[in-house]
Amino acid sequence: xxxxxxxxxxxxxxxxxxxxxxxxxxxxxxxxxxxxxxxxxxxxxxxxxxxxxxxxxxxxxxxxxxxxxxxxxxxxxxxxxxxxxxxxxxxxxxxxxxxxxxxxxxxxxxxxxxxxxxxxxxxxxxxxxxxxxxxxxxxxxxxxxxxxxxxxxxxxxxxxxxxxxxxxxxxxxxxxxxxxxxxxxxxxxxxxxxxxxxxxxxxxxxxxxxxxxxxxxxxxxxxxxxxxxxxxxxxxxxxxxxxxxxxxxxxxxxxxxxxxxxxxxxxxxxxxxxxxxxxxxxxxxxxxxxxxxxxxxxxxxxxxxxxxxxxx
Amino acid sequence: xxxxxxxxxxxxxxxxxxxxxxxxxxxxxxxxxxxxxxxxxxxxxxxxxxxxxxxxxxxxxxxxxxxxxxxxxxxxxxxxxxxxxxxxxxxxxxxxxxxxxxxxxxxxxxxxxxxxxxxxxxxxxxxxxxxxxxxxxxxxxxxxxxxxxxxxxxxxxxxxxxxxxxxxxxxxxxxxxxxxxxxxxxxxxxxxxxxxxxxxxxxxxxxxxxxxxxxxxxxxxxxxxxxxxxxxxxxxxxxxxxxxxxxxxxxxxxxxxxxxxxxxxxxxxxxxxxxxxxxxxxxxxxxxxxxxxxxxxxxxxxxxxxxxxxxxxxxxxxxxxxxxxxxxxxxxxxxxxxxxxxxxxxxxxxxxxxxxxxxxxxxxxxxxxxxxxxxxxxxxxxxxxxxxxxxxxxxxxxxxxxxxxxxxxxxxxxxxxxxxxxxxxxxxxxxxxxxxxxxxxxxxxx
Numbered sequence: 001x002x003x004x005x006x007x008x009x010x011x012x013x014x015x016x017x018x019x020x021x022x023x024x025x026x027x028x029x030x031x032x033x034x035x036x037x038x039x040x041x042x043x044x045x046x047x048x049x050x051x052x053x054x055x056x057x058x059x060x061x062x063x064x065x066x067x068x069x070x071x072x073x074x075x076x077x078x079x080x081x082x083x084x085x086x087x088x089x090x091x092x093x094x095x096x097x098x099x100x101x102x103x104x105x106x107x108x109x110x111x112x113x114x115x116x117x118x119x120x121x122x123x124x125x126x127x128x129x130x131x132x133x134x135x136x137x138x139x140x141x142x143x144x145x146x147x148x149x150x151x152x153x154x155x156x157x158x159x160x161x162x163x164x165x166x167x168x169x170x171x172x173x174x175x176x177x178x179x180x181x182x183x184x185x186x187x188x189x190x191x192x193x194x195x196x197x198x199x200x201x202x203x204x205x206x207x208x209x210x211x212x213x214x215x216x217x218x219x220x221x222x223x224x225x226x227x228x229x230x231x232x233x234x235x236x237x238x239x240x241x242x243x244x245x246x247x248x249x250x251x252x253x254x255x256x257x258x259x260x261x262x263x264x265x266x267x268x269x270x271x272x273x274x275x276x277x278x279x280x281x282x283x284x285x286x287x288x289x290x291x292x293x294x295x296x297x298x299x300x301x302x303x304x305x306x307x308x309x310x311x312x
Numbered sequence: 313x314x315x316x317x318x319x320x321x322x323x324x325x326x327x328x329x330x331x332x333x334x335x336x337x338x339x340x341x342x343x344x345x346x347x348x349x350x351x352x353x354x355x356x357x358x359x360x361x362x363x364x365x366x367x368x369x370x371x372x373x374x375x376x377x378x379x380x381x382x383x384x385x386x387x388x389x390x391x392x393x394x395x396x397x398x399x400x401x402x403x404x405x406x407x408x409x410x411x412x413x414x415x416x417x418x419x420x421x422x423x424x425x426x427x428x429x430x431x432x433x434x435x436x437x438x439x440x441x442x443x444x445x446x447x448x449x450x451x452x453x454x455x456x457x458x459x460x461x462x463x464x465x466x467x468x469x470x471x472x473x474x475x476x477x478x479x480x481x482x483x484x485x486x487x488x489x490x491x492x493x494x495x496x497x498x499x500x501x502x503x504x505x506x507x508x509x510x511x512x513x514x515x516x517x518x519x520x521x522x523x524x525x526x527x528x529x530x531x532x533x534x535x536x537x538x539x540x541x542x543x544x545x546x547x548x549x550x551x552x553x554x555x556x557x558x559x560x561x562x563x564x565x566x567x568x569x570x571x572x573x574x575x576x577x578x579x580x581x582x583x584x585x586x587x588x589x590x591x592x593x594x595x596x597x598x599x600x601x602x603x604x605x606x607x608x609x610x611x612x613x614x615x616x617x618x619x620x621x622x623x624x625x626x627x628x629x630x631x632x633x634x635x636x637x638x639x640x641x642x643x644x645x646x647x648x649x650x651x652x653x654x655x656x657x658x659x660x661x662x663x664x665x666x667x668x669x670x671x672x673x674x675x676x677x678x679x680x681x682x683x684x685x686x687x688x689x690x691x692x693x694x695x696x697x698x699x700x701x702x703x704x705x706x707x708x709x710x711x712x713x714x715x716x717x718x719x720x721x722x723x724x725x726x727x728x729x730x731x732x733x734x735x736x737x738x739x740x741x742x743x744x745x746x747x748x749x750x751x752x753x754x755x756x757x758x
Contacts, residue, residue: 015541016541016544016546016578016608016610017332017541018332018333018612018613019331019332020331020332020333020407020411020412022613023332023333023612024333025614026573026612026613026614027612027614029573029614030554030573030612030614033554033555033571033572033614034554034668036555037554037555037627037668060602061601061602061603062571062614063555063557063571064557064601064602064616065557065559065561065563065564065567065569065602066557066558066559066560066561066564066567067559067561147403147405148404148405151402154402154403154404155400155401155402155403170400173400174735174736175426175427175429175430175651175727175736175739176430176736177429177430177433177434177725177727177736177739178433178434178721178722178725178727179434179573179612179722180665180666180725180726180727182665182727182729182734182736184663184729184734185734186734197403198403198405198414200405200407200412202407203412
C-alpha cells in the first residue's frame with residue numbers, strides 16, 4: 001500500500017523502547033523546559049501532596065545540574081498537617097528554590113475572602129491563589145493535576161489558557177498538537193501548566209518507588225483518631241471536630257490525597273510501605289477523589305465549577 | 313449491563329513491569345457506540361472505579377435504561393450536557409499487564425475535524441468505528457483519511473453492533489472488503505479489521521464464542537501487541553535544542569548543556585554532529601541526565617547534550633549529523649488543517665511553531681482545498697474555513713529545519729498561531745518537495 005519504507009523498521013522490535021514511566025517522565029520534563037524557555041515568570045504550585053512532590057522531582061530533573069529556575073508557591077489554608085509543612089520546608093531548602101507562601105488566614109484577616117460558616121476553606125483558596133499569582137506577576141503556574149482524577153480534568157489541556165481573571169473556558173481551549181505547546185499570552189493572562197496530565201495514581205506511586213521519593217508519613221498506614229461523616233473518615237483535629245452523634249475511634253488509616261486538613265479524609269489501610277500502597281492502589285475500586293475529598297462531592301460538576309472560577 | 317466480561321490476567325501488581333505505552337485515538341459518533349466501546353475497555357480493564365460506576369448506574373436508571381449505560385462513563389462536562397454537544401478531545405487511561413493505554417477520545421461529527429486532527433497527532437493507532445447495520449458511511453471514510461493525513465501508523469476498523477446483525481460473517485466480510493478496497497487508495501501502512509459488540513463485550517477482551525468464524529485477534533489483544541517501537545524514525549538524528557542549561561554555580565562554573573527531547577534518530581556519545589543553522593560541526597562529549605550519563609538517546613527521551621567544542625547554540629537550533637541534516641528552508645509546501653472561525657487566506661501573516669523554533673510566516677499560495685470526504689481538490693478555493701484541509705505554500709521569516717511529515721512526524725509537523733489573538737489556528741504537515749507535481753492523495757469517489 002505504501003511505497004516508502006518505514007524508517008525504523010530495520011531495527012528489531014523491542015529495542016529502543018521506553019517504559020511507560022520513562023515515557024511519562026520524558027514528556028513531563030519536556031513540558032517544564034518548554035515553559036521555562038517560553039514564559040517569563042513561571043511558578044510551581046506546591047501543596048505537599050504526592051503529585052506536587054513528584055512534580056518537584058521532575059522539575060529538578062529537567063534543569064539539572066542547574067537549580068530549578070522558578071519559585072515554588074504554597075497556598076496555605078492554615079489547616080495543615082504538620083508533617084506536610086515540615087516536609088515542604090526541608091525539600092525547598094534541599095533544592096535551593098525560593099518558597100512563596102500565600103496564606104488563607106491572612107487573606108481572611110485582610111478581608112480579601114470571608115471564612116464560610118461551615119469552616120471549610122477550599123472555595124476561598126481560589127481568590128488567594130489568584131491574588132498571589134497577580135502579586136508575583138506570574139505568567140505560568142505548574143499544577144500537579146492529572147486527567148484521570150476527574151472528568152473536567154480529562155478535557156483540559158497540558159497548557160491551560162486562563163483569562164485575566166484566571167478563569168478556564170472549556171469551550172474555548174487551544175488545540176494541542178504533537179508536543180507543540182502554545183504559551184502565548186497577553187498582559188494579565190496566564191497559563192496553568194499540568195506536566196502530570198497523562199499520569200495515573202498508580203503511575204505516581206510506581207514512580208515514587210522507582211525514584212525512592214520520600215513522602216510525608218501520613219501517606220502510609222498509621223493509627224489515628226477518626227470519626228465517620230458522609231461515609232468518609234475524618235481525622236479528629238483542631239480544624240475538624242466531630243459533631244454531635246459522630247463517634248471518635250482509633251483506626252489504621254492512610255491518606256490517598258493530602259489537601260486541606262478539614263476536608264481531606266483518610267482511608268482504612270494497612271499499607272505502610274510503598275510496595276503495599278502500590279498493591280492497594282492496583283486493586284482499589286474507588287477513585288482517590290471520590291474516596292477522600294469532601295470538596296468534590298458537593299455536586300457532579302464540582303471540579304468543573306471550581307476550575308471555571310480559577311482553581312487549578 | 314449486557315454480558316459482563318472478565319479481564320483475564322489481572323492488574324499490574326507487584327514489581328514495576330517494563331510495560332510501554334500506546335496512545336490511540338477513537339473516532340466515531342455516539343451512534344456508532346464509541347462511548348460504549350471506551351466504557352467497555354475501561355470497565356473490562358478495571359479502570360473504572362465503583363464510585364464512577366455507581367454514578368453511571370444511577371444516571372442510567374434515571375434515564376430509564378434497563379442496562380448500565382457505559383456510554384455515560386465518558387460523558388463530559390456540564391457545559392456539554394446542558395447544550396447536548398461534545399466539546400473536545402478527552403483523554404482516558406487504562407492499563408493491562410502488557411501496556412498502559414492513553415485514549416484520545418474525539419467526537420466524530422463533521423465540524424470536529426480539528427479535534428480528530430488533534431487526537432490523531434500523537435496517536436500510534438486509530439480506531440475507526442462503524443455500525444454493522446449501516447456499514448461504511450461518509451464519516452468512516454473521513455476518519456480513516458484524517459488518520460492517514462496525520463500518519464497514524466496503525467489503523468483499526470472496528471465493526472460494532474455485531475449482535476444486531478446476528479453476528480453474521482457475511483455482513484462483516486462485506487464491510488471489511490469494502491473498507492480494504494477504500495484503504496488501498498489511502499496510504500495506510502497497517503490495517504486490522506475486528507468484529508465487536510461493545511455493548512455485550514464480544515470481541516473486546518477475547519475472541520467471541522458468538523463469532524467463531526473470526527480468526528483474527530480480539531480488539532484488546534491487538535492493542536496490547538501491535539508493534540509500535542518500529543514506527544519511530546530511528547535513522548535521522550534530530551535534536552531540537554529546547555533550553556540551554558548553564559548553572560554558573562560553584563560546582564559547575566563552566567557547564568553548558570543543551571537540553572531537549574530527541575525528535576528522531578539515535579544520538580550516541582562520541583558522535584560527530586552538525587548544528588543548524590550555523591553548520592558548525594562538533595562531537596557529542598556526553599549525554600547526561602540527573603540519573604547519570606546515557607550511552608544512547610532515542611525518541612522521546614529528554615536529555616542534556618554536551619559538545620566537545622564551544623559552539624554558540626541557542627533554543628531553536630537543531631543538532632543533527634553532518635551527513636544527514638534537513639535542508640534549511642524558508643519556502644515550505646504543507647497540508648494544513650484550519651482550526652479558526654476566521655478563514656485562512658492568501659497573504660495572511662501568522663506565527664509558526666516548528667520543533668522548538670518560532671518564526672513568522674506568510675501564506676504565499678493556497679493551492680487547493682481538499683474535500684475530506686471525496687479527496688476532491690478544489691483548486692478554485694480562495695480560503696480555508698474552520699475544519700477545512702488544504703495545501704499551501706508558506707514563506708517563513710527565518711529558515712526552518714523541517715523534514716517531510718511522512719518521513720518524520722516530529723520534525724514535519726507545525727502549528728500556526730494568530731499573532732493578535734494568540735489562538736492556535738492551524739495544524740500543518742510539511743510535504744516532500746518532490747511532491748510538487750504529484751499530489752500526495754488520490755481522489756476517489758464514494
